[in-house]
Amino acid sequence: GNSVTQMEGPVTLSEEAFLTINCTYTATGYPSLFWYVQYPGEGLQLLLKATKADDKGSNKGFEATYRKETTSFHLEKGSVQVSDSAVYFCALGGGNQFYFGTGTSLTVIP
């Protein structure tokens, strides 16, 4: 079946540090892959997505590349800001259903 495994947190970084949050998936067929972000007290918001192998999704300085050979979709940002503090979810979409990782909490300190 379909599933997503993502790096457990919490992650604490200093401002301007490099961020990587690992995400691997198991899927049948050719799913789309997503990263969502959740700020305190809010619903999830789409951060970026990729719909096929080797696609790179990017938004607000965040990037992730759909790697079919390693079944991965790691999230990266070169220089994090305090405003990036949130919970990040990796997700997989196939057919009518979506599968989410357990979330990784990121705190960026000044």
Add this chain to the structure above:
Amino acid sequence: NAGVTQTPKFQVLKTGQSMTLQCAQDMNHNSMYWYRQDPGMGLRLIYYSASEGTTDKGEVPNGYNVSRLNKREFSLRLESAAPSQTSVYFCASTTEGGTQYFGPGTRLLVL
């Protein structure tokens, strides 16, 4: 354009009480979803509706029922609430390309 709205924002119930969580979207999406979010568990799908008039079970449907009232509205009903249903509930609607738009959530406490 309000996106996805949910009511209520917060609710306290006693064990055995019933309630309906309301969700509406104004983006003309066909697909709508109900998830629950629990610490360390991520989001788990309760029910979804791929189009008006259809509903299907997700990963954790027991204890819940849903109604797709029309294209805009998708409600979730707890007939007899249990403490295990204490959670944050999110409704989402989905574009044809698979992007999900989430509501702000309903925080439910069952005593």
